[in-house]
Amino acid sequence: AQSVTQLGSHVSVSEGALVLLRCNYSSSVPPYLFWYVQYPNQGLQLLLKYTTGATLVKGINGFEAEFKKSETSFHLTKPSAHMSDAAEYFCAVTPYNQGGKLIFGQGTELSVKP
Amino acid sequence: KAGVTQTPRYLIKTRGQQVTLSCSPISGHRSVSWYQQTPGQGLQFLFEYFSETQRNKGNFPGRFSGRQFSNSRSEMNVSTLELGDSALYLCASSSNSGTGNGYTFGSGTRLTVV
Numbered sequence: 110a111q112s113v114t115q116l117g118s119h120v121s122v123s124e125g126a127l128v129l130l131r132c133n134y135s136s137s138v139p140p141y142l143f144w145y146v147q148y149p150n151q152g153l154q155l156l157l158k159y160t161t162g163a164t165l166v167k168g169i170n171g172f173e174a175e176f177k178k179s180e181t182s183f184h185l186t187k188p189s190a191h192m193s194d195a196a197e198y199f200c201a202v203t204p205y206n207q208g209g210k211l212i213f214g215q216g217t218e219l220s221v222k223p
Numbered sequence: 224k225a226g227v228t229q230t231p232r233y234l235i236k237t238r239g240q241q242v243t244l245s246c247s248p249i250s251g252h253r254s255v256s257w258y259q260q261t262p263g264q265g266l267q268f269l270f271e272y273f274s275e276t277q278r279n280k281g282n283f284p285g286r287f288s289g290r291q292f293s294n295s296r297s298e299m300n301v302s303t304l305e306l307g308d309s310a311l312y313l314c315a316s317s318s319n320s321g322t323g324n325g326y327t328f329g330s331g332t333r334l335t336v337v
Contacts, residue, residue: 143325145328150330151330151331152227152313152328152329152330152331153313153315153328154328155325155326155327158325199266201266207279209254209256209271209273209278209279209317210256210268210271210279210281211256211258211266211268211315211326212268213258213265213266213267214265215265216265216266
């Protein structure tokens with residue numbers, strides 16, 4: 110069964126520092142890949158997605174992610190953290206043959222220190 | 224453009240009761256998925272409906288059921304509630320199923336079973 114692993118349940122960075130949230134998936138066939146963000150007491154907001162084409166994907170709020178097939182990874186980065194980035198981040202995949210189903214990682218809570 | 228609307232936002236039920244949650248997708252979206260979010264299990268896929276047909280189902284007991292109407296609105300029902308059913312239930316909609324379009328989530332219904 111396909112799975113998604115997010116390394117680190119909690120990441121803390123200083124304001125202005127690089128944000129790096131790690132995501133690895135298990136699949137022999139490249140799936141569709143997503144990053145979502147969740148603020149307290151809210152639903153999930155799509156940050157970015159990879160389907161086909163360019164492996165470096167740019168999303169909202171200055172985030173980007175790179176799909177690396179050889180490493181089965183889809184890490185999320187942002188050059189300079191802002192206080193408003195503090196939230197929980199989820200990596201997710203949609204298997205090719207199970208459209209409509211998202212498999213989520215366990216989530217990474219990002220804290221930003223002033 | 225209105226987002227995904229879930230009602231009610233909060234719900235308190237007693238063990239053994241049943242509950243129905245509602246989800247109105249973005250206008251024009253035909254795919255609706257449901258997820259359960261708990262601190263212990265994270266985000267888990269319940270089921271997906273596309274054009275009134277269930278296309279995918281997660282590993283949940285038969286007490287969890289759903290349906291989709293001709294206007295794409297969806298409901299999920301949980302019968303014989305258990306304490307462990309306390310969770311945030313999220314609904315997501317997409318314009319298509321399985322194409323990697325990404326899903327737009329509602330704010331969720333927080334169900335507490337006492």
